[in-house]
Amino acid sequence: MKIVCKMIMLIAVxxxxxxxxxxxxxxxxxxxSLEMSGIESVEAQEEISGEKMTFSTAVRKILSGEMDISAxxxxxxxxxxxxxxVKSQVGFIKKIVIAxxxxxxxxxxxxxFKDKSVAELSFFVCYIVLVIFIMSAFxxxxxxxxxSSDRIxxxxxxxxxxxxxxxxxxGKGGSxxxxxxxxxxxxxxLTMFISRIIIPVVSAxxxxxxxxxxSEKGYLTQFSKLLYSISKWLxxxxxxxxxxxLSLYKLGTPAINQLLGKSAKAAIGAIPVVGDVMGSAAEIxxxxxxxxxxxxxxxxxxxxxxxxxxxxxxxxVMGFIFKLTAAFAEPICEAxxxxxxxxxxxxxxxxxxxxxxxxxxxxFSIIILVSFL
Amino acid sequence: MDIIKVSAVGITAVFLSAAIKKDxxxxxxxxxxxxxxxxxxxxxxxxxxxxxxxxxxxxxSGVNSAYLAIVIKVIGIAYISEFAVQLSNDAGExxxxxxxxxxxxxxxMAVSAPIIVSLTDxxxxxx
Numbered sequence: 016m017k018i019v020c021k022m023i024m025l026i027a028v029x030x031x032x033x034x035x036x037x038x039x040x041x042x043x044x045x046x047x048s049l050e051m052s053g054i055e056s057v058e059a060q061e062e063i064s065g066e067k068m069t070f071s072t073a074v075r076k077i078l079s080g081e082m083d084i085s086a087x088x089x090x091x092x093x094x095x096x097x098x099x100x101v102k103s104q105v106g107f108i109k110k111i112v113i114a115x116x117x118x119x120x121x122x123x124x125x126x127x128f129k130d131k132s133v134a135e136l137s138f139f140v141c142y143i144v145l146v147i148f149i150m151s152a153f154x155x156x157x158x159x160x161x162x163s164s165d166r167i168x169x170x171x172x173x174x175x176x177x178x179x180x181x182x183x184x185x186g187k188g189g190s191x192x193x194x195x196x197x198x199x200x201x202x203x204x205l206t207m208f209i210s211r212i213i214i215p216v217v218s219a220x221x222x223x224x225x226x227x228x229x230s231e232k233g234y235l236t237q238f239s240k241l242l243y244s245i246s247k248w249l250x251x252x253x254x255x256x257x258x259x260x261l262s263l264y265k266l267g268t269p270a271i272n273q274l275l276g277k278s279a280k281a282a283i284g285a286i287p288v289v290g291d292v293m294g295s296a297a298e299i300x301x302x303x304x305x306x307x308x309x310x311x312x313x314x315x316x317x318x319x320x321x322x323x324x325x326x327x328x329x330x331x332v333m334g335f336i337f338k339l340t341a342a343f344a345e346p347i348c349e350a351x352x353x354x355x356x357x358x359x360x361x362x363x364x365x366x367x368x369x370x371x372x373x374x375x376x377x378x379f380s381i382i383i384l385v386s387f388l
Numbered sequence: 389m390d391i392i393k394v395s396a397v398g399i400t401a402v403f404l405s406a407a408i409k410k411d412x413x414x415x416x417x418x419x420x421x422x423x424x425x426x427x428x429x430x431x432x433x434x435x436x437x438x439x440x441x442x443x444x445x446x447x448x449s450g451v452n453s454a455y456l457a458i459v460i461k462v463i464g465i466a467y468i469s470e471f472a473v474q475l476s477n478d479a480g481e482x483x484x485x486x487x488x489x490x491x492x493x494x495x496x497m498a499v500s501a502p503i504i505v506s507l508t509d510x511x512x513x514x515x
Binding site: 106109110113116117120132133134136137140141143144146147150151153154157218221222 | 438442445446448450455456458459462463465466469470473489492493496497499500503504506507510511513514
């Protein structure tokens with residue numbers, strides 16, 4: 016009897032004191048629940064339409080399906096950006112070709128001179144004009160890498176409060192509180208190492224490489240090769256250092272998606288200079304990628320990739336142009352000019368590797384942080 | 389065709405020079421100088437066409453015309469000084485030839501100074 020009365024009272028309570036329940040909208044979630052003040056100041060340029068996009072805009076577009084993040088959609092976007100970039104660099108191709116033609120023209124004239132010294136000096140002037148074009152383009156590439164790295168760092172610092180608030184809301188703040196300082200500190204340290212040490216070493220290396228070919232004898236060949244090796248190993252060292260930090264995070268997940276890990280490793284392995292090192296990091300992160308359940312994490316990663324996509328493609332196209340021009344000019348130009356062009360291509364690909372390492376550091380940091388959700 | 393004219397002038401000058409060299413070596417030298425000048429005048433028009441094409445290409449690609457002007461001046465200085473050096477060597481005046489060569493090198497460096505300054509600015513801008 017008592018039980019029946021209690022049941023009747025319980026049902027009466029539910030019937031009489033009923034309220035409507037509402038779910039939070041995406042806007043409420045983005046604007047009220049999370050600390051988004053810092054990240055809203057960061058913008059990425061959407062690569063196709065060219066419009067500026069904030070992080071909350073990116074989240075809304077992903078949730079509404081306006082941004083296609085399928086494999087085909089991503090491939091289409093990359094193709095469009097690549098073709099736009101190639102078209103915009105046509106003027107640069109012409110400059111390099113004209114400078115190479117001038118040097119070939121002068122070389123042919125100088126071969127007919129009995130005394131080579133004056134002709135050699137005039138070739139020297141032509142070569143300097145070519146070097147000016149190459150170094151101007153390289154300076155733009157270097158500024159692009161510095162700017163992009165700084166923006167990625169600023170974005171990461173702005174995003175971390177928002178992610179931390181999500182992780183703490185999920186009740187797993189203890190683990191995140193331990194990992195966050197380590198990952199964040201390592202990422203910022205490595206970024207500073209790249210911008211303060213690696214990039215100046217690369218600048219010195221390419222300067223010496225260009226100056227080396229002014230003379231036929233190449234007095235600085237070994238020195239420029241040494242600097243190139245140093246910059247390559249510094250970059251690989253920073254990637255290995257970050258790998259060591261990742262390995263501090265012990266994997267408790269029993270299953271690793273082998274297919275995804277191998278595919279990611281193969282794709283990342285193609286990146287110049289650091290591909291083989293970062294490929295192993297991709298396996299670790301692929302194991303965690305299945306834990307990316309939140310659209311916010313996906314939006315953050317996509318936002319970071321959009322920020323770095325255009326600079327990476329610009330550098331790829333620039334490096335490809337140098338290599339292609341060297342290949343086509345080989346029959347008509349002197350060996351020094353061809354080696355200078357080819358070396359400029361190698362250094363441009365190294366800049367691309369630098370930007371990729373900066374980007375990968377932060378993407379992997381976000382994935383690890385979000386894996387606590 | 390221009391090459392026929394150039395060859396005709398050159399061969400004629402060679403024969404005439406060979407004929408008068410023994411008796412009047414200085415006239416032989418003058419003959420060589422005159423033949424060289426005539427040849428330069430003959431090829432002036434084709435060279436102008438080549439430089440015009442280079443100028444148009446550089447204008448379309450956005451290359452600074454100052455660079456092209458400097459390179460053309462350098463080519464001109466190189467060729468003229470080489471011409472004078474060879475003439476001096478033919479006359480047996482190797483010391484004068486050396487001076488002309490030195491002058492040519494100095495003038496090339498002077499004309500190309502803006503290019504070297506531009507290169508220095510760009511390299512320093514990397515660091």
